[in-house]
Amino acid sequence: MPAISPKKPYRVGRSRTGLGLFATKPIKKGAKIVRYFGPLLDSKKKKDDAIENKYLFELNNRWTIDGSVRKNIARYINHACKPNAESDVKPRKRKVVIRAIKNILPGEEINYDYGTDYFKAYLKPIGCKCDACEKKRKKKRAEARAERLRLKAKAERKALRKAEKQAAKAERERLKLELKQKLNGASVKPNGKFANGKHLNGGLSNGHGRAKAAAREPAAAKPQASTQPGIFATVVGPDNQASA
Numbered sequence: 001m002p003a004i005s006p007k008k009p010y011r012v013g014r015s016r017t018g019l020g021l022f023a024t025k026p027i028k029k030g031a032k033i034v035r036y037f038g039p040l041l042d043s044k045k046k047k048d049d050a051i052e053n054k055y056l057f058e059l060n061n062r063w064t065i066d067g068s069v070r071k072n073i074a075r076y077i078n079h080a081c082k083p084n085a086e087s088d089v090k091p092r093k094r095k096v097v098i099r100a101i102k103n104i105l106p107g108e109e110i111n112y113d114y115g116t117d118y119f120k121a122y123l124k125p126i127g128c129k130c131d132a133c134e135k136k137r138k139k140k141r142a143e144a145r146a147e148r149l150r151l152k153a154k155a156e157r158k159a160l161r162k163a164e165k166q167a168a169k170a171e172r173e174r175l176k177l178e179l180k181q182k183l184n185g186a187s188v189k190p191n192g193k194f195a196n197g198k199h200l201n202g203g204l205s206n207g208h209g210r211a212k213a214a215a216r217e218p219a220a221a222k223p224q225a226s227t228q229p230g231i232f233a234t235v236v237g238p239d240n241q242a243s244a
């Protein structure tokens with residue numbers, strides 16, 4: 001580990017991806033944290049242009065800082081998609097300063113956004129390990145898990161409904177067969193009664209059935225109007241017969 005003056009508000013420490021730079025004192029938003037420095041490479045020089053490492057910081061089309069030197073503490077700062085610092089680039093001065101864009105508390109890892117080109121070239125292929133991306137991945141995994149459980153529960157409900165339907169169908173078939181067997185075992189009279197005295201509705205000959213049958217029988221004979229002696233006398237009295 002590189003020697004860092006205890007006056008500095010940071011230290012190098014273990015991070016998720018290896019080493020990282022961590023705050024040891026509160027760092028105010030907007031404060032300069034550390035300079036990103038190293039030899040300047042000129043893309044017009046073949047020797048410079050041939051240098052390749054992941055600490056190259058491109059200032060413009062021509063100038064690049066080679067930050068791979070050990071003294072460049074800023075090279076320990078990891079990338080984050082939602083960082084608490086930024087790289088403040090001054091191409092004309094050929095100078096880069098890492099500056100806080102949030103208040104940073106002691107213990108927090110310092111990070112900045114490396115930019116789209118670096119992200120596409122180095123981070124996207126292996127998957128960005130920054131807090132924001134880890135959180136996103138975790139959320140996606142949880143959502144996928146919830147979706148799997150939802151689909152499983154749905155399939156189980158469907159299977160249960162199917163089983164219930166099949167059981168109901170089997171029960172209907174069973175009752176139909178039972179009725180058929182009953183019908184085959186008894187001859188039917190034209191009045192809808194079985195020879196054994198059972199009604200067509202399948203019910204046993206009970207008191208209710210008998211009561212119905214009794215109601216259908218003719219009512220007991222009532223006295224006829226013409227047989228009443230008084231009325232008969234007025235219509236066919238001896239006086240009328242006499243005047244006719």
Ligand SMILES: [Zn+2]
Pocket residue numbers: 080081082128129130131132133134
């Ligand atoms: Zn990320």
